[in-house]
Amino acid sequence: MKRLIIASALTLFLSTTYAADAFTDAMQQAYAPYRVALFKTNNGTPDEATKSVQQAKQAWKKITDQFSAQPPAPYDRDEKFAATLETVMQVYNQAEEQATQKQLAKSHETLEKVREALADLRHRNQVIIYSDHMNAYHSVMEQILEENKKILAEPDGIQQLTAKAGVLIYLSEKLRTEAPEQYRNNAEFTKLIDSQKSSVDALREALFKNDAPAIHAAITKLKMPYSKLFLKFG
Structure with a gap:
């Protein structure tokens, strides 16, 4: 599913x-x-x-x-x-x-x-709402949360995670660009979406540095900003 x-x-x-x-x-x-x-x-x-x-x-x-x-x-x-x-x-x-x-x-x-x-x-029924963008991001995020330790233990683990993170980064950007106008004009949404984006940016930075401990630490910090955004606007 x-x-x-x-x-x-x-x-x-x-x-x-x-x-x-x-x-x-x-x-x-x-x-x-x-x-x-x-x-x-x-x-x-x-x-x-x-x-x-x-x-x-x-x-x-x-x-x-x-x-x-x-x-x-x-x-x-x-x-x-x-x-x-x-x-x-x-x-x-x-x-x-x-x-x-x-x-x-x-x-x-x-x-x-x-x-x-x-x-x-x-x-x-070919109906799309903002929740579908939230769901897509959530599914990839959960895969990364569940699999990152195992992947990082492999010789090319950082490269594998970089590929997965590319999908997450794309979906993260969609959370911003596909937000309804009433969300984009909402100060609370702006604050929460900025926090969510920052968590993804931190992961990308850690991947660019090939720093496995920092990568794992950044991954553990993905869920909370997303959860706060989802609770209010998902």
Whole structure:
């Protein structure tokens, strides 16, 4: 699924258009409590996490009740539309149960499936929103976070990471250039996107110096600036 998010986003970046249909608008509004739920299951207390998942679930229930029987264009020709909405609801049910049982790491991992399901839904219907750019960056960033130690241990590890970082740098620039106008005019967005860009610039500088310890240190600092940006604007 992560490869699908990256491939679809990179393909569509060349001719980005933003949809303005009722379902996409509602989905983006429901994404706000979803982002909080992701954050709370990763950083909050069990009570905070459970409450946030329940709020995100309730927002999604409203969408399901409103649109599952009669989706607007362009989703009206998607045979999997209603099934996808139900799948997302099932994910929320599972994440809520896990959070209630204080299994926050599992709940967080389960919630990631919402991001993937909705990205796939939009891709099938040729709809692009800013979240798709955030998702593409996130997928490459997570790969680098997970694999950098193993890669750096290889003889050509720095060269391999430089290639991966090239993709990350490209996607990082897209986070800035593809931001909606209301984001670009927002002082908080500017501050957060500058912080996110600085983390990528630090990685690029470490790679240019062929400094393995500095490269690893820079990689460990990629996630927090992204997470702050995603929580508010992703």
